[in-house]
Amino acid sequence: MSNKIKTIFIGTPDFALPGLKALISDPLFDVVAVITQPDKPVGRKQVLTPPVVKTEAEKHNILVHQPCKIKNYELQSAPWVRIKNLDLIVVIAYSQIIPKNILEVPKYGVINVHGSLLPKYRGAACIQWPIINGDKETGITIMKMDKGLDTGPILAQKSIPINATDTTGTLFDKISRLGAEILIPTLKDYIAGKIKPAPQNEAKANYVGQIKKADGQIDWNKPAIEIERFIRAMTPWPGAFAYAQAESRKQKAESRKIIKILAVSNKPLNINQYQPGEMFEYENGLAVQCDTDSLIIEKIQVAGKKPISGNDFVKGYNVKDVMLIRE
Numbered sequence: 001m002s003n004k005i006k007t008i009f010i011g012t013p014d015f016a017l018p019g020l021k022a023l024i025s026d027p028l029f030d031v032v033a034v035i036t037q038p039d040k041p042v043g044r045k046q047v048l049t050p051p052v053v054k055t056e057a058e059k060h061n062i063l064v065h066q067p068c069k070i071k072n073y074e075l076q077s078a079p080w081v082r083i084k085n086l087d088l089i090v091v092i093a094y095s096q097i098i099p100k101n102i103l104e105v106p107k108y109g110v111i112n113v114h115g116s117l118l119p120k121y122r123g124a125a126c127i128q129w130p131i132i133n134g135d136k137e138t139g140i141t142i143m144k145m146d147k148g149l150d151t152g153p154i155l156a157q158k159s160i161p162i163n164a165t166d167t168t169g170t171l172f173d174k175i176s177r178l179g180a181e182i183l184i185p186t187l188k189d190y191i192a193g194k195i196k197p198a199p200q201n202e203a204k205a206n207y208v209g210q211i212k213k214a215d216g217q218i219d220w221n222k223p224a225i226e227i228e229r230f231i232r233a234m235t236p237w238p239g240a241f242a243y244a245q246a247e248s249r250k251q252k253a254e255s256r257k258i259i260k261i262l263a264v265s266n267k268p269l270n271i272n273q274y275q276p277g278e279m280f281e282y283e284n285g286l287a288v289q290c291d292t293d294s295l296i297i298e299k300i301q302v303a304g305k306k307p308i309s310g311n312d313f314v315k316g317y318n319v320k321d322v323m324l325i326r327e
Contacts, residue, residue, distance in 0.1 A: 004030040005191065007088045008079060008106070010070075012037040012051045015172060016092035018180035019113055020053055023090060024060055026184050032086075033063040033079035035070065037095070071099045080105045088187070091145065092179065095124065095210075100147050108191055110145040113179040115172075117141060117157055119200040122150035124210035127175060128168050131233040134225075137161050138171065140179045142186045144197045149207070153197030156186040164266045167235040213238040218261065219326055220277035224268035224293035231261055242277065242324035244302070259324065261288075262299035262307055269294040277324040286310030288324060 007029045009020050023029045034057040042049040057064050067073045080086050080102065089110040091098060103110050116126035118141040130138040139159035146152040158181075160174055189195045216238040218227060234240040241260045274280055274289035279297075281287070286297045287310075297310040313319070 004028060005087045005108075005187075006083065006085060007031050007090060008033045008035065008083070008086065009053070009057075009090050009092075010035040010094045010098070011053050011090075011092040012095065013093050014052055015115065015176045016094075017052050017056060018176050019090065019092045019183050020056055022180040022184050024056075024062075028188065029088075029184075031057075031060075031062055032083050033065060035065050035067070035079070035094075038066045038068055070094075070096050070102070073099075073102075078102075088191075090183070090187075097147075097149060098145055103145060103147065111155070111187065111190075112143050112145045112150070112152065113183060114141045114143060114150055115175045115179070117159060118143065118150060118154060119202065119205040121206060121208050123208040125208040127171050128211055128233040129208045130162060131166065131168065131171065132226075132229055134229055135162055138175065140175055140182065142179075142183065143200075151200060151205075153199050155190050155195050155197055156182055158182050165232075167232045169236045211238065216240050217326055218242045218324070220288070220324060221291045221326075224290040224295045227290050228264055228266055228268065228295055231264055235262070243327050245323045245325045258303040260301040260303075260307075261297060262301055264298055265296040267296075269296065275323070277326070279319045279322055279324060281314055281319055284311060284314065286313050286319065 005028055007023060009023060009031055011020065023031050034053060036051045036053045039048050039050045041047065054064050054066070063079060065079060086106045088108045089106045091110060092113040098110055114126065116130065117139045121129050137159045139157060141154055142156045143152040143154045158178060160178060162171065186195070216234045218230065218240050220227070231240040239260050241258050244257050244259045269282065269287060271287070271289070271294040272292065276289055276291050278289045279286060280289070282296060286300065287294050288297055299307055299309060300313050301307040
């Protein structure tokens with residue numbers, strides 16, 4: 001492997017950045033182009049912002065392409081036409097299926113870094129669902145892509161435990177770093193012929209689609225243990241939320257407002273004397289009844305206001321007059 005491996009990188013969000021950096025820093029790989037999503041407006045002022053992958057590529061004077069739909073990409077203008085003898089394409093978190101005519105271009109194929117232990121959790125929400133389902137571990141899979149959605153043969157996997165306090169945000173960071181750690185040694189062994197791609201067990205396959213903002217709504221008619229995991233899985237995005245139904249005139253202004261539940265205790269209370277969604281005071285703090293058991297709310301945010309602790313919520317609101325509901 002004395003010759004450099006001519007490589008194109010395809011990816012967009014923060015999750016892809018450690019992998020791109022690992023490829024750029026290793027002398028074996030020559031990253032000749034980066035494919036990423038178009039710049040998008042961000043924030044209240046809708047400032048047009050480039051993907052982090054584009055910013056990193058431009059630091060190293062790497063050619064960047066930003067097609068809206070890669071399946072409609074004009075091949076005569078694509079980098080794999082102008083760049084001769086392409087060896088490898090690496091894809092991390094691109095959110096589009098790579099078409100067959102691109103999969104067939106590089107000598108060593110198209111390699112994908114996926115944020116779960118395949119074949120379980122194929123699809124976009126692969127970090128959230130292990131938390132929701134109460135799995136003890138998750139991890140990273142490096143596979144050779146085929147025309148299916150996360151169906152290609154596996155080159156390597158590595159697992160990490162899911163801690164009781166892990167959110168999607170914390171697992172996102174851990175899995176992203178883990179992928180970058182095993183990407184380079186896996187690629188080198190694969191290119192050297194030391195790894196034979198292993199087919200996935202289709203009987204164990206499970207698909208998890210992309211999570212939307214509305215999917216963060218909490219169903220209080222579920223056990224506290226499940227809701228606690230759900231809240232962690234929805235953190236930081238889209239955020240777990242409910243609607244407030246205020247009973248008193250004093251709190252009419254808060255009626256029907258969205259309330260985000262930002263953090264709860266991971267130790268449910270054996271309290272079952274209220275209606276699901278009913279909030280109540282507990283040891284000078286705030287708690288909410290679930291279908292089975294209750295949860296202590298550690299951090300909460302009323303729409304349009306700053307996040308506050310459950311204790312401060314109790315001080316500022318008549319908790320007995322507010323019911324959390326699902327619409």
